[in-house]
Amino acid sequence: MSGWIAVDWGTSRLRVWRMSDANDVLDAAESDDGISTLGGTGFEAALLALAGDWIEDPAPVVACGMIGSRQGWAETAYRPVPATPLGGPMTRVSGDRLSLAIIPGLSQAAPPDVMRGEETQIAGFLSLDDGFDGVLVLPGTHTKWVHVSAGEIVSFRSFMTGELFALLRTRSTLAPALGEQWSDAAFDEGVAEMISHPERLAAKLFGLRAGHLLEGPGPAAATLSGLLTGSEIAAAKSYWLGRRVVVLGDGQLTEGYTRALGAAGTPVESAPSSDITLAGLAAARGLET
Amino acid sequence: MSGWIAVDWGTSRLRVWRMSDANDVLDAAESDDGISTLGGTGFEAALLALAGDWIEDPAPVVACGMIGSRQGWAETAYRPVPATPLGGPMTRVSGDRLSLAIIPGLSQAAPPDVMRGEETQIAGFLSLDDGFDGVLVLPGTHTKWVHVSAGEIVSFRSFMTGELFALLRTRSTLAPALGEQWSDAAFDEGVAEMISHPERLAAKLFGLRAGHLLEGPGPAAATLSGLLTGSEIAAAKSYWLGRRVVVLGDGQLTEGYTRALGAAGTPVESAPSSDITLAGLAAARGLET
Numbered sequence: 336m337s338g339w340i341a342v343d344w345g346t347s348r349l350r351v352w353r354m355s356d357a358n359d360v361l362d363a364a365e366s367d368d369g370i371s372t373l374g375g376t377g378f379e380a381a382l383l384a385l386a387g388d389w390i391e392d393p394a395p396v397v398a399c400g401m402i403g404s405r406q407g408w409a410e411t412a413y414r415p416v417p418a419t420p421l422g423g424p425m426t427r428v429s430g431d432r433l434s435l436a437i438i439p440g441l442s443q444a445a446p447p448d449v450m451r452g453e454e455t456q457i458a459g460f461l462s463l464d465d466g467f468d469g470v471l472v473l474p475g476t477h478t479k480w481v482h483v484s485a486g487e488i489v490s491f492r493s494f495m496t497g498e499l500f501a502l503l504r505t506r507s508t509l510a511p512a513l514g515e516q517w518s519d520a521a522f523d524e525g526v527a528e529m530i531s532h533p534e535r536l537a538a539k540l541f542g543l544r545a546g547h548l549l550e551g552p553g554p555a556a557a558t559l560s561g562l563l564t565g566s567e568i569a570a571a572k573s574y575w576l577g578r579r580v581v582v583l584g585d586g587q588l589t590e591g592y593t594r595a596l597g598a599a600g601t602p603v604e605s606a607p608s609s610d611i612t613l614a615g616l617a618a619a620r621g622l623e624t
Numbered sequence: 625m626s627g628w629i630a631v632d633w634g635t636s637r638l639r640v641w642r643m644s645d646a647n648d649v650l651d652a653a654e655s656d657d658g659i660s661t662l663g664g665t666g667f668e669a670a671l672l673a674l675a676g677d678w679i680e681d682p683a684p685v686v687a688c689g690m691i692g693s694r695q696g697w698a699e700t701a702y703r704p705v706p707a708t709p710l711g712g713p714m715t716r717v718s719g720d721r722l723s724l725a726i727i728p729g730l731s732q733a734a735p736p737d738v739m740r741g742e743e744t745q746i747a748g749f750l751s752l753d754d755g756f757d758g759v760l761v762l763p764g765t766h767t768k769w770v771h772v773s774a775g776e777i778v779s780f781r782s783f784m785t786g787e788l789f790a791l792l793r794t795r796s797t798l799a800p801a802l803g804e805q806w807s808d809a810a811f812d813e814g815v816a817e818m819i820s821h822p823e824r825l826a827a828k829l830f831g832l833r834a835g836h837l838l839e840g841p842g843p844a845a846a847t848l849s850g851l852l853t854g855s856e857i858a859a860a861k862s863y864w865l866g867r868r869v870v871v872l873g874d875g876q877l878t879e880g881y882t883r884a885l886g887a888a889g890t891p892v893e894s895a896p897s898s899d900i901t902l903a904g905l906a907a908a909r910g911l912e913t
Contacts, residue, residue: 413838446827447835448830477830492830495829498796502791503791506795508787533825536855538781538856541766541781541783541784542737545732545735545737548738549702549731550736566825566826567826571827
């Protein structure tokens with residue numbers, strides 16, 4: 336076989352691409368066999384279930400994401416920032432039909448922080464805009480704010496906003512109050528409240544439940560999303576203040592960050608994230624060969 | 625039968641006392657048959673399982689707590705504040721062997737808030753100190769801050785701090801980092817950080833996970849407890865600033881509030897909560913007869 340296999344292997348999803356040597360996408364597939372689903376075993380079988388038909392010889396594979404964590408196929412050491420997004424030795428695993436290289440994640444000593452997978456997205460973004468100087472926002476369950484300058488990641492910070500929202504929506508006593516009803520105005524109010532009075536977050540949460548009991552259904556989920564996003568914007572001020580800010584991604588989550596940053600008075604650009612992981616994996620492959 | 629039955633019936637616990645007409649405690653029992661356990665049925669059976677042997681005639685029962693919620697035995701209407709802690713009609717339920725009166729909870733329109741059960745504790749506290757003017761803190765899953773003046777509840781605010789801590793400790797990606805190791809110094813640091821920089825809460829949470837990954841086990845649970853408690857203290861400033869503050873309760877949770885309020889520079893008293901619910905139920909019984 337010529338070409339190679341690109342793999343983005345996260346907590347909940349496995350995505351693979353069959354690539355030519357010229358980095359054209361020849362085929363793609365994905366499954367729910369994320370790291371948390373697999374529970375520490377069956378990595379090769381999960382990968383071959385998607386990519387087995389593409390392979391004739393032991394195939395070179397480049398992978399990023401939680402597959403390099405302690406719960407993944409093989410743990411890769413973090414590279415400390417400041418650092419280029421890609422570099423250092425990849426961790427290698429040889430299976431019967433595969434030769435796998437895992438991209439190392441990045442760490443920061445103070446304040447303590449880690450990333451696995453986002454470094455590859457950032458490399459992909461920089462491969463398309465190599466002079467970028469500013470802040471990248473990568474929305475997700477654990478949103479990352481990343482200060483990039485002169486081709487290096489200078490510092491970064493992760494926020495649990497997405498996970499907190501999901502926990503409160505599904506597991507907390509607020510759950511019955513958080514219906515499907517959405518309102519941009521309620522979201523914006525939540526954001527504005529936290530930007531002007533970030534100390535009020537703890538006081539606002541139970542009010543969503545009480546408001547539902549006393550006044551009936553309303554857009555409480557949008558208010559909660561606004562409060563949590565606004566709280567993150569307030570806490571990330573040292574990142575966005577006075578810097579060029581690009582939000583990577585599309586969909587409602589990205590739209591929320593864009594609206595909230597706009598409310599904080601900072602201009603913000605957005606860039607689609609769909610191709611940058613693949614561009615980053617290709618850049619890592621280029622370092623290899 | 626002379627005397628009456630006092631009942632504190634909350635989300636997770638049912639506590640009953642056999643009382644004389646002079647309000648002496650003749651017997652006591654408790655079980656796990658809280659409102660959430662019972663799921664809407666079996667209230668009389670659960671109560672008789674504890675108090676059945678005490679009853680000769682249809683017995684008068686006075687109850688407080690979530691038993692008066694929509695999910696309880698009979699829903700009682702909230703009484704709006706400002707209001708005395710007890711008053712208004714009780715909701716009555718007649719069983720085969722019981723005649724039950726449920727104490728109504730309190731509501732606040734703006735900001736929206738509710739309580740069920742705490743009004744009885746507050747009545748009990750005021751029955752021992754009827755000239756109290758200041759703020760009562762009732763620590764719990766949903767801690768209440770209550771401004772009391774001239775025998776009335778003027779306003780109150782509930783905080784989900786306890787529930788948030790439990791959710792993060794058991795259900796979140798922080799869970800593996802939150803071991804049993806405790807450190808008062810770590811708690812105090814978390815509190816101090818939030819009092820001086822309340823906007824940083826969202827930025828601090830993921831760092832507990834990253835610190836555990838990079839540096840190994842530490843007192844992250846104490847830090848988290850300090851951050852969340854400090855965040856509550858910052859949000860409740862309009863309550864405690866310049867007022868007499870009494871924390872009702874004992875144990876580690878109450879100790880945490882006392883430490884945190886001390887760190888915020890406000891003097892604070894504490895009072896044991898064990899007897900005040902019963903004192904409040906007796907005060908409600910006195911309004912009846």
